Amino acid sequence: MASYDEKYGHAPAVYAEQPAANMSAGRYLATRLTTLKPPMQKVPNPFTLLRMLNKQQWLFFLIGFLGWTWDAFDFFTVSLTTTPLATTFGVSVTDVTWGITLVLMFRSVGSVLFGIAADRYGRRWPFIVNMVLFIVLELATGFCNTYQQFLAVRALYGVAMGGLYGNAAATALEDCPEPARGLISGMLQQGYAFGYLLATVFSRALVGTTSHTWRPLYWFGACPPILLIVFRLCLPETQAYIERSEVRHATGNLTGTFIAEGKVALKKHWLLLSYLVLLMAGFNFMSHGSQDLYPTMLQNEYGFSANEVTITQVVANLGAMSGGTVIGYCSSIFGRRFSIIFISIIGGALLYPYTFVGSDSVIAAAYFEQFCVQGAWGVIPIHLMELSPGSFRTFVVGTAYQLGNLVSSASSTIESTIGERFPLSPLKDGSKVTQRYNYGLVICIFMGCVYAYVIALTILGPENLGQSFRVSADHDMEEAAGHDAVVRALHIDERVHRDTDSSDDGHAVDKARAEGTEVV
8 A cells, every 4th residue: 555655745854944943043044045055856847746636636726726816806806996986985096995905904813713713623614614705795895885884894805815825725735745836836826816817807897887887796706606615515624634633633632732732833933933924024015016006107107008007917917827836846946945035136137127118018027027026926835834833834824924914015005105206297188187106216116125125034034845744744743732642643544544545535534533542
């Protein structure tokens, strides 16, 4: 019979650093540059890596990708309908954008609530509850009649949206074969760009085409999550979560063990958790700083038409999807930190054409700049997963991401406010005068600072390339649950695979637990 690692594609860590807790601060800092040396792992070509995933692993990736895609779709519906929303509610466009701000503010609440639930009770049901909330709140948005109702519904939507990222990453990556993790991480992250593209397409198709103006886009947005609920119900829990759950069962005190795991994680990893929030703040500044005000810059400073802006944005998002996939793959060869730093340097070098070219040629700069921005982002899901405490992967990945998002939520406001201090000659069209500002200069300087921050923080941070997600490699779990509980759980796990030779038969777990809990 194939071993667990042969069956599920996991391998021992190949580049996990010595824990910082075992080093002095001086020794740790002294190793930051030396550990950047690329490991130059021999990684198969992408097509071979994709064939490594078995059917269940592909289904886990697909549900994570689709969930993350629709999360992005629902988020961007407001961004794409600000003007008709303002007309319906009798408020300004700026007032409507509070609906976006509230989502960003409440996402951190959702990441905490749903992250803890997913780490304690499994990935499946928190995901399903997320989708149910998407359905209810998207429908509710479509039926809002007042501005106050709109704000209240979008705030609640922020809670739902915040709970999905960590769950999607854990579901897609926990059981992924180790050599393919970088590539799959890059593909997963670009679900966000794909969701934006879908929102753009369906916005053009549904908004303003009926007497209901903007509402059909939100009603449509409530439909696909129904299919995702059915899809997720047909899938089991990930093998990594099942194995961890068996340890908790073996102790005889599931909740007590989970709480003990949390205490161990906080005691040993509080500094790492703080670092991840700071890192994700930089990454979110990178994303929002390069994207949010860019359409305004094209229209206001360079006079692009609405169609020209749309085309540029679509091309930029195609670059984003390409970059995330390519750099995610390369991170398995050159290392996570090196890949982030390298592509950030390239992105910084491209800032001038990205912000100072005012002709159609800027499309090429937009493609490659977003290739770099999202290329760095493509490494993030697996980088966070490999650094996170095993018992709290969903919580740590989701909360670090959402707290970073909260910190960076004022990116466009900062750029817009500073940009108004650099006025250009106004554009006169008959009696109409449009004030123009040098937004390109501001975006360029702002992004240069962000790239420098991300590079510096990445140099200072740790890396656990190839970290095993198995309980047997998790010393925190052994400390929290005890050595005997881990041993019993591993006996159960092996018994399940021997009896079923398939990870799809959940009934074998109960049988093995009944037989195996007595084995030490």
